[in-house]
Amino acid sequence: MAEERTYLKPMTLFETKDLVTICAPMVRYSKLAFRSLVRKYGCDLCFTPMIISDSFIQSIRARHSDFTTSHSDRPLIVQFAASSGEDWAKAAQIVAPYCDGVDLNCGCPQRWAMAEGYGACLIHKPHLLADMVRLTRAELPQDFTVSVKIRLHKDVRRTVEMARQIEAAGASFLTVHGRTQDQRGGVPVNLEAIADIKAALTIPVVANGDIRSLDDAFRVKDITKVDGVMSAQGLLENPAMFSGATSTPLECVKEWVRTSLSLGTPFSTFHHHLIYMMEKSLCRAERRYFNGLGSTSGVLAYLSEKYTMEF
Structure with a gap:
């Protein structure tokens, strides 16, 4: 128990x-x-x-x-x-x-x-x-x-x-x-x-x-x-935010990916949260590209390439 x-x-x-x-x-x-x-x-x-x-x-x-x-x-x-x-x-x-x-x-x-x-x-x-x-x-x-x-x-x-x-x-x-x-x-x-x-x-x-x-x-x-x-x-x-961070830390993005994937979060929710978290860290062209991604694999590949994240 x-x-x-x-x-x-x-x-x-x-x-x-x-x-x-x-x-x-x-x-x-x-x-x-x-x-x-x-x-x-x-x-x-x-x-x-x-x-x-x-x-x-x-x-x-x-x-x-x-x-x-x-x-x-x-x-x-x-x-x-x-x-x-x-x-x-x-x-x-x-x-x-x-x-x-x-x-x-x-x-x-x-x-x-x-x-x-x-x-x-x-x-x-x-x-x-x-x-x-x-x-x-x-x-x-x-x-x-x-x-x-x-x-x-x-x-x-x-x-x-x-x-x-x-x-x-x-x-x-x-x-x-x-x-x-x-x-x-x-x-x-x-x-x-x-x-x-x-x-x-x-x-x-x-x-x-x-x-x-x-x-x-x-x-x-x-x-x-x-x-x-x-x-x-x-x-x-x-x-x-409540920890005092003034913008989303990279580790928080990584933690979201780990947590959401482990719980089977639907792609749209998984992606939309990342769009919110990363809005201020991406330039307009990057936001347009990232926001248009249509699969979990595409999102993971982008994060891996831009931030050298390992999943």
């Missing part, structure tokens, strides 16, 4: 670390291989990509497709899209033996998600959201976290009040993406709003948005007083 792996659970991380570093839930990207990579470079806590709760409950095939983990993939939080507390609670109970917490996506601004009652539309239904947290919290052990990831209302006072309702319903912590549902990456995050939410709550608060370096992480911490920071784009471009 394998020995039980020792690691810090999410709430222990918040209690013991000045700043918890977190890999965001990213569709297609924050899967097992990438989570394994960023954990090697200072990432304390990882989220799965968002999983649709009702199909996850109904289909074993969906479970096998959407959720893959390993003995060393901890601490881990599984994020769900749900429109009812019953669905979220049932999905949470299925994954509970294999992770350390579940999160409810209330930030996805895509139209399809909101049309189905998922994502950012839930921030306009604070009573339903609180009920969903309350129901799911009641079905799970106390050391298992139940959290929520939100965006801002245009009137930040509404967000502060909603955050208080989420806390009162039993949420373990709250992640705040510092933009409204209509704002995209070109708009700076509203750090003042995140600071107001943090000041209003007693549970840990995580800031999300515009975290592209370790310096950004500590700058946001200083301004908002949050307990953790969550990065998506920054980690895609530099998976070693």
Whole structure:
């Protein structure tokens, strides 16, 4: 029998670390291989990509497709899209033996998600959201976290009040993406709003948005007083970001190749991660050539020739 792996659970991380570093839930990207990579470079806590709760409950095939983990993939939080507390609670109970917490996506601004009652539309239904947290919290052990990831209302006072309702319903912590549902990456995050939410709550608060370096992480911490920071784009471009690296180290690229190939990562995902990691180290012509490669063997040959990597 394998020995039980020792690691810090999410709430222990918040209690013991000045700043918890977190890999965001990213569709297609924050899967097992990438989570394994960023954990090697200072990432304390990882989220799965968002999983649709009702199909996850109904289909074993969906479970096998959407959720893959390993003995060393901890601490881990599984994020769900749900429109009812019953669905979220049932999905949470299925994954509970294999992770350390579940999160409810209330930030996805895509139209399809909101049309189905998922994502950012839930921030306009604070009573339903609180009920969903309350129901799911009641079905799970106390050391298992139940959290929520939100965006801002245009009137930040509404967000502060909603955050208080989420806390009162039993949420373990709250992640705040510092933009409204209509704002995209070109708009700076509203750090003042995140600071107001943090000041209003007693549970840990995580800031999300515009975290592209370790310096950004500590700058946001200083301004908002949050307990953790969550990065998506920054980690895609530099998976070693939380270790203090200012660009993706060559060893990190090698580690991605080893890890992803050993786990059977599909070529498109394997290649796309490398495109993100290597964008700043290649000139335009090199990027065009590398981005157009169509096979694992072609990618390995390119890396071997350019960087004298051995695989």
